[in-house]
Amino acid sequence: MEPIKQRYSHQRETILQVVQSTLVHPNADWVYKETRKIIPNISLGTVYRNLNQLVESGRILKLKDEAMVRYDGNTGQHDHFRCSKCGKWYDVELIDQSIFKSFAEKHDFRIESFNLELEGTCKNCLDS
Amino acid sequence: MEPIKQRYSHQRETILQVVQSTLVHPNADWVYKETRKIIPNISLGTVYRNLNQLVESGRILKLKDEAMVRYDGNTGQHDHFRCSKCGKWYDVELIDQSIFKSFAEKHDFRIESFNLELEGTCKNCLDS
DNA sequence: AAGTTAATAGTAATAGTTACTGTTATGTTT
DNA sequence: AAACATAACAGTAACTATTACTATTAACTT
Ligand SMILES: [Mn+2]
Ligand SMILES: [Mn+2]
Ligand SMILES: [Zn+2]
Ligand SMILES: [Zn+2]
Numbered sequence: 001m002e003p004i005k006q007r008y009s010h011q012r013e014t015i016l017q018v019v020q021s022t023l024v025h026p027n028a029d030w031v032y033k034e035t036r037k038i039i040p041n042i043s044l045g046t047v048y049r050n051l052n053q054l055v056e057s058g059r060i061l062k063l064k065d066e067a068m069v070r071y072d073g074n075t076g077q078h079d080h081f082r083c084s085k086c087g088k089w090y091d092v093e094l095i096d097q098s099i100f101k102s103f104a105e106k107h108d109f110r111i112e113s114f115n116l117e118l119e120g121t122c123k124n125c126l127d128s
Numbered sequence: 129m130e131p132i133k134q135r136y137s138h139q140r141e142t143i144l145q146v147v148q149s150t151l152v153h154p155n156a157d158w159v160y161k162e163t164r165k166i167i168p169n170i171s172l173g174t175v176y177r178n179l180n181q182l183v184e185s186g187r188i189l190k191l192k193d194e195a196m197v198r199y200d201g202n203t204g205q206h207d208h209f210r211c212s213k214c215g216k217w218y219d220v221e222l223i224d225q226s227i228f229k230s231f232a233e234k235h236d237f238r239i240e241s242f243n244l245e246l247e248g249t250c251k252n253c254l255d256s
Numbered sequence: 257a258a259g260t261t262a263a264t265a266g267t268a269a270t271a272g273t274t275a276c277t278g279t280t281a282t283g284t285t286t
Numbered sequence: 287a288a289a290c291a292t293a294a295c296a297g298t299a300a301c302t303a304t305t306a307c308t309a310t311t312a313a314c315t316t
Binding site: 081093116118122123 | 192193194209211212218220221234235236237238239240241242243244245246247248249250251254
């Protein structure tokens with residue numbers, strides 16, 4: 001069988017740029033609203049479909065929030081801190097990943113990704 | 129203002145026992161079906177309300193699955209491996225938590241919980 | 257230029273969860 | 287023990303994030 005053909009689409013590239021242009025780790029609706037500033041008649045379904053494809057092809061990351069999915073244009077190795085008060089996501093410095101690598105070998109699983117998430121209260125919320 | 133009064137309820141205690149009796153890290157519907165074996169006319173709303181209360185009071189843990197919430201009756205310190213093929217959650221041995229503790233001090237955040245999640249393919253799925 | 261079909265806009269449907277409402281049961285006060 | 291106050295309940299409606307559907311458009315192939 002033939003390889004799946006993925007065609008270029010203006011919408012997909014715009015969505016990718018929107019996700020890559022921010023540090024907010026947006027959800028689908030945020031991406032939708034931002035993308036509509038560039039393509040006013042884009043459909044919400046198109047945003048969802050393309051976000052999923054971009055995750056599938058590894059060009060963006062998928063994050064799990066409380067009751068929503070969030071996306072991350074930064075596909076480099078990093079972890080997250082989530083503020084339980086304001087809901088903001090912050091990138092944090094990575095612990096040496098070799099810790100996890102050696103850990104992986106103790107188990108009978110094929111480990112494909114490590115995800116370390118810290119939760120608490122951010123500086124902003126602590127100050128105010 | 130007075131402290132919130134939490135009354136005993138047969139339903140809540142049964143739900144707690146159901147969650148504590150398993151290692152599957154169940155979602156709300158699984159808990160609902162299991163609890164109905166004991167209290168046949170319990171309402172799904174009651175299950176959700178009590179699961180939330182049990183999380184709130186720290187008697188069970190809340191986990192984020194792909195598009196669902198899961199619960200864990202094991203509130204001891206441990207981490208998880210999730211199989212992306214069969215969706216099962218496994219408890220895994222904890223890395224020395226002091227790693228995270230020292231890490232926390234580098235940041236201007238008040239860190240309240242660490243959550244390490246590994247994803248990949250489990251032994252069962254690798255074999256078959 | 258004509259043909260193929262991936263991708264789209266728009267909308268309907270699904271699924272997990274929460275909100276509401278009248279009734280029941282738990283814990284308290286007479 | 288009886289009356290009371292209200293947390294919790296069963297049952298159901300509403301909400302919300304996401305996916306599915308459908309007729310049309312546009313990207314690539316021949
Ligand atoms: Mn990030
Ligand atoms: Mn567990
Ligand atoms: Zn905050
Ligand atoms: Zn598996």
